[in-house]
Amino acid sequence: MVTAAALDDPRLDELLTAVAERLGGDRFAVRSSGAAEDLPDASYAGLYETYLNVPADGLGEAVRHCFAAAASERVTAYHQRHAATAAAMAVLVQVMIDPVAAGVAFTAHPVTGDRDQAVVAAIAGLGDPLVSGETTGEEWTITAGRTAMTRPGPGRAPVLTDVPAHAVAEMARRIADRYDGRPQDVEWAIDRADKLWLLQARPMTAVPEPVTWTAPGPGLWMRNFRLGEWLPEAVTPLFANWLLPVIEDGYLDGMYGSVGVRVPFRYALVNGWYYNATPVPSPKLLAGVLWQGRWRALKILFNALIRVSSDPAAADRAVLSKLERAWREQQLPGYRRLVASAEAEVGTAPPPRLVELVDALGREAGIYLWYLAIVGGSAWKMEACLTRFARQHLADVLPGDEGGAQVLLRGIPGAQPAAGAHAVQSVDWYHPVAGELDTSQPPRTDRHAQLAEHRMRAEQRCRTALAHRPRVLAEFDRLLKVSQRYAAIREEQAREFTLAWPVLRACAGRLGSHLANLGAFEQPNDIYFCLREEVSTAIAGDPGQLGAEIDQRRARWQRQRRFAAPLALGRPVRLIGDVIGRAVQQARGGSEPIEGAIVGHPASAGRATGTVAIVHGPQDFGAFADGQVFVAKATAPAWTPLFARAAAVVTDGGTLAAHASLVAREYGIPAVVGTGNATQQLRPGQLVTVDGTTGTITPHAQPDRADSRPL
DSSP, X not given: OBOGGGGGOTTHHHHHHHHHHHHOOSEEEXXXXXXXXXXXXXXXXXXXXXXXXXEGXXXXXXXXXXXXXXXXXXXXXHHHHTTOOOOOEEEEEEEOOOEEXXXXXXXXXXXXXXXXXXXXXXXXXXXXXXXXXXXXXXXXXXXXXXXXEEEOOSSSSOSOOHXXXXXXXXXXXXXXXXXXXXXXEEEEEEETTXXXXXXXXXXXXXXXXXXXXXXXXXXXXXXXXGGGGGOOSOOXXXXXXXXXXXXXXXXXXXXXXXHSOOOOOEEEEETTEEEEEOOOOOHHHHHHHHHHHHHHHHHHHHHHHTGGGTOHHHHIIIIIHHHHHHIIIIIHHHHHHHHHHHHHHTTTOOHXXXXXXXXXXXXXXHHHHHHIIIIITHHHHHHHHHHXXXXXXXXXXXXXXXXXXXXXXXXXXXXXXXXXXXXXXXXXXXXXXXXXXXXXXXXXXHHHHHHHHHHHHHHHHHHHHTTTOHHHHHHHHHHHHHHHHHHHHHHHHHHHTTTTHHHHHHHHHHHHHHHHHHTSOSSGGGGGGSOHHHHHHHHTTOOOOOHHHHHHHHHHHHHHTTSOOOSEEEOOOTTTOOHHHHHHHHHHTTOOOOTTOEEOEEEEOOEEEEEEEEOOSGGGGGGOOTTOEEEESOOOGGGGGGGGTOSEEEESSOOTTSHHHHHHHHHTOOEEEOOSSHHHHSOTTOEEEEETTTTEXXXXXXXXXXXXXXX
């Protein structure tokens, strides 16, 4: 260590040469060590200078430059900003190592604040480009001994494997333990002899408080059900505060208009993520249903929610066909007319009228969502019934490893996947719709025709097998007809749900431009980080200055969208139980996943092997190659074209009735949804086998690369 007093010694260069001889080596690292660095509320990270690969005869010059940096303008400005006074500084001289990998490690998750998670970032070679922010490395997350790559690096080959990543995290944890568990920011390197070196450790500053995931009320809350299927990440403030409540109110309006009651389907945002729960049964709730809608409401809800799972044809005759007809003949045409009228008006409408258009379109979309849930949502219940029938009567004709009953629901007329210009990545209107993205892919009409041919041959085999059992054959025909019909209805309804989104985004865009011109904020897109009341106040003539609030909300949203949100919170109500969980077990058919497999919902039957491609958004579409396994937090209609090139689909969220499930079936590729965190457990380029029949993803062992040997 060189102190400031040594600067005045005329023998400094001579002394440093002697130090270099004692340390050994021919290249050195010269870095600052300031007493004011790494304070609880200020890190001074990157403000002082560090020099690498310094020869022995250049140590004197490097040391002087390090001390000079302590008086630079940027350090002085940082002092003033943090109300700090200049403090003593020394300079460290260390022997350079020749690393094959280097990086940083945090003993608490820097985004979530979770003290039980360590994060390791790595790049090949020297770590300076990573520490300085010039590049982003691959990222590993270590939780309770489990190590997984959570972000690939810029190179094609991984820098680390799980063994050295875990060793780095363990070293960082031991350092934290020496300082009473205080979270640490550690710099490390691995040399060509596979030796792990500690370069520097400092306390982490501004560590966020740990995130908690608590159910917002009694019962089981799910983030991948109902509207949650269309919301793959944390939502922006304007959606949460404006469009989401309007859609949810419209949903209840749709229920009241067709059933005559408003059953309180509860929803809430937890750390910015959408969750909803079914009503908790109680005498008060039952009395309310009886009082509001009398026996008609009970008849509709009984058939649409319960009877459909055991006798779909009867439920269709009693209730569902009437609801489907009301949607097709009344609600859908009305929705289309409203969207067309708003589209013609949005370009010239004054701000107050734009607000009215958003309210009207959002309410109608909510009504549409009700019909999608009650009519199209019957499809997966009917499919479950068809699957049970096939296992009981047609196990030899429709074996599970060849697709089971799902073969009968593929290639159906009217169910072809299609992504119109209004298809969305998310119903959070912050995100561009398909018409604003470059997602063009060649059509795959041949695939639908092939699946239709396979289906018709399977139908014939089933009828031949049941020919000597007329009653069972008649039951099969009834069940097949209604299941195929609702499979097509579900896809048709899902395609049209977001018709209003291009106009909704146009309304928000014009309001954003208007408020930016008034000086409320800088960019039109800032509006998505406002609240509805702020928009209304600004339109009324008091724009205020929202910049600071917008910056804080955007930063909070960016943090929240990186959370690994649990699929479910709370516990199922005893009388209802976990409806989705039971459906998943039935779809799996009692098969047990093999050890080491990632487990999810068996959404589209079949098996496929390929390399993983993790898709975070449209920016990743161009790199997606034919035959890869499509892995994402969730998929949305705007991403449908990629399915034509995928070997299989895997998602963190979703259910058996999710968009990814239905579209994967229509492309005849395996799909496993509802894995929870496959995007974190899998890494790009990893070879996996996806089994959509059992709902598992099995990683294949791959040899370590020369630059990532385990320690």
